[in-house]
Amino acid sequence: MEALNKANTSFALDFFKHESQEDGDKNIFFSPWSISSALAAVYLGAKGNTADEMAKVLHFSRLEGTRNVTTTMKMQVHSRTGDRQSNRCVCFQKTETGKLDDIHLGFKALNVEINQPTKNYKLKSVSQLYGEKTLPFSKEYLQLAKKYYNAEPQSVDFMGAADETRREINSKVEHQTEGKIKNLLPPGSVDSLTKLVLTNVLYFKGNWATKFNAEATRQRPFKVNMHTTKSVPMMYLRDKLNWNYVESVQTDVFELPYVNNDLSMFILLPSDFTSLKKLERELTFENLSAWTSPELMEKTQMEVYLPRFNLEEKYDLKSILYRMGIQDAFIEGQADFTGISEQGELVLSQVFHECYLEVNEEGTEAAAVSSATLASRSLGATIIVVADHPFLFFIKHNKTKSILFLGRFSTP
Template identity: 35%
Template structure:
């Protein structure tokens, strides 16, 4: 596992635990998107700001990344976080017919503000980002609509209003935008005739009817006796991406599983040494894997990078 993928996993778990304090329903986030967007900011940070960002983003776990900021001798040093992101984003951008995956970065800078050219060049080089001028000072609303339009196009229409009205104004100087879009099919398709209405249990006393897809097949699987849960890996077509499902053994065991979840445990649980193939009866709710609430992660297998993660408590 690369040091960058570990940093993204640590950030994913940190964010998940913060969000779940206030969000009791479904959770969906993209650690890759958040990490790469903040890394572009980190690229321009100095001294204490860079040090604090490095700690929060877990970039201090990456070899050759003991210094932060945009100092030339640091940025150009092979092995630092920016070089790792360059390799990762280049890998994710490789074309394939198996699935749709788009990772796009763009900077919108106030046209009257003078940005350090070295920073702009490095953002393009390491984060494959395009740089656009915007007239926030005189036309903030038009600039907001322009940015939202780009995000909508990059996410195939799924995100239509990233920046709500009045979120940008004449004081805005720089907007960093990251958009990740993924659409894939299961490597082993669910047959339509095996889909039927069944109960999805929200807790021991409450259920709701859902269209439940079924199949029996061989999947990577591990049973975790210490936390009374199991993990199943479901590959997408092409077997370059997969969904990891973390399912408690008991209907009401999700909170306990979440309480015990750490990045170190997740890395150990899902290691190749632990995940072995076995025949599994899989029940997966048809929603945008099983009959109980669960946690999930969608990862890029070659780079072991977490693209999306979250919780399904009510499909």
């Protein structure tokens, strides 16, 4: 499971870097876990070069074969508490041995863990594969999709009733996400030539372990870039939190746990815009694991100022994945999905992904308002962090270490 987590996280960071280079000021928000697992269900029926390209981009090719590797990580860690600043060197070793788990068995195990019924939060992953009914799914593929992904691909009438099919898909997604995600497939996104469509959404709703003080929320300025400032409702929390300061990228890293600690939001707040660029460049699986590891973070009294915000981002993944290297899958005559349908005409027409997130005092829903300015500083033994400029964040399923959501909040 650890090897699969590394593959999924590596894909997540590749995707993030790809998007962050497109536009330095835009918000980014997506579910790498959701995209990886949805594409893995398609990869299940891919053959030849189509499968090779998918495996490379999704980092699945590294999961094949046998290996016995010990990695030693040595890091200089800086602690700030009051007027004290200390440096310590921490080493930790990780050994991965034996034949790595089959990819699809790994996803099945992760799905079971992540989708455990709980009263602590709502997490709905909705992935569905729709295929043109004149190109029927093979019985073997239907059995394997059900076995590994608990998925039931559906045959629909794109050829004879494309728009009606599109509306039905949208209606289903809206219902499954409690009305948060509407019109996932825009008008014209499917037509009579559409062969295979993958839809993928993840809806999350959870409450903080310690709620922000709603009465302390005030309107404050948020610096979008060097020239632009916007007003945001800034929330306030005083609590003992896991915290780490990463000197190499001049970034405060801290953890905001949700109820029962099943999930946590990690905030990576660089000191300024230059540090943000450096932080994004240095994002690797190894660095992210180290910066947020329990060995390096310390329980610290903190005062946190964080914007209250909503993010709803929609991605046409076809163009993004194509530029990342998954190409044959989308090209008629080159796509090889003979593991999905014995008729060799199947091609992936569209991949749609949408995520919705609301961050507020409760964790998801609440309100309050007013005005002032703040600065990050150290007050006695308390660390004060003010997220009044762009920052990165991710929501992690703590038991499996899976990154469910990853984003950059750049503009209110």
